Amino acid sequence: MLSSFLLTGLLAIQATAIQFNVSVGRNGLTFEPNEIRAARDDIIEFRFWPRNHSVVAGRFNEACVPAPSGAGFYSGFLPTPADTINPQVFRIRINNSDPIVFYCSQNNGQHCKNGMFGIINPTMGGASTLAGYRQLALQAGNATSPSGGPFGGQFAANPNTVPPAPAATTVTVTASGSAATPTETDGDESSTSGTSTGSAASSTPSGGAVALGAGGSPFAGLVVAGAAALLFV
Numbered sequence: 185m186l187s188s189f190l191l192t193g194l195l196a197i198q199a200t201a202i203q204f205n206v207s208v209g210r211n212g213l214t215f216e217p218n219e220i221r222a223a224r225d226d227i228i229e230f231r232f233w234p235r236n237h238s239v240v241a242g243r244f245n246e247a248c249v250p251a252p253s254g255a256g257f258y259s260g261f262l263p264t265p266a267d268t269i270n271p272q273v274f275r276i277r278i279n280n281s282d283p284i285v286f287y288c289s290q291n292n293g294q295h296c297k298n299g300m301f302g303i304i305n306p307t308m309g310g311a312s313t314l315a316g317y318r319q320l321a322l323q324a325g326n327a328t329s330p331s332g333g334p335f336g337g338q339f340a341a342n343p344n345t346v347p348p349a350p351a352a353t354t355v356t357v358t359a360s361g362s363a364a365t366p367t368e369t370d371g372d373e374s375s376t377s378g379t380s381t382g383s384a385a386s387s388t389p390s391g392g393a394v395a396l397g398a399g400g401s402p403f404a405g406l407v408v409a410g411a412a413a414l415l416f417v
């Protein structure tokens with residue numbers, strides 16, 4: 185009886201959910217804040233800054249690896265051009281007080297290994313702490329992204345207004361959009377010169393050089409694909 189009254193009272197007190205805003209990549213390879221103490225029903229809102237970041241729920245016993253299948257959350261990658269902030273935010277709701285670790289799975293620059301992770305409800309010691317996870321991350325290789333698209337959270341419009349506003353000049357945006365295409369053309373050109381310069385020249389003695397030379401066009405294709413993947417990174 186009494187305990188149920190107390191419980192009701194506690195629930196009433198905790199009914200006010202808090203929202204925590206986390207800046208993703210605003211100052212280098214960082215989540216800010218990277219330690220959050222949140223209660224059930226609180227919201228964590230991830231706001232994405234330039235480059236191409238993601239946020240993935242991880243596991244404490246293995247750094248830069250997603251939580252077991254079906255658990256946690258994943259935002260997917262949100263490429264964000266320089267001098268802008270992504271128009272979308274990714275929100276997750278906290279279900280309990282268990283520690284949650286999250287990281288960025290961008291491997292161009294190995295963001296996770298280089299410190300781009302954070303913890304919700306860290307423990308006072310042991311593995312579920314920033315220090316513990318950092319130790320594991322330093323030994324990690326590339327991070328893993330969950331297969332498939334985003335899950336475990338919701339996208340919403342970013343309420344934050346962007347410092348510079350390039351959106352006002354629609355014509356310029358179109359121009360810069362078409363300017364992105366020549367970048368891929370550059371990739372073609374550099375791959376052609378790359379074939380004659382680097383790999384072919386240095387590896388001429390080996391049989392592999394022939395395959396590489398013959399596969400000139402597939403190689404160029406690789407470079408183009410690479411250039412596309414590196415966009416905004």
Ligand SMILES: [Cu+2]
Nearest residue numbers: 237288290295
């Ligand atoms: Cu990142």
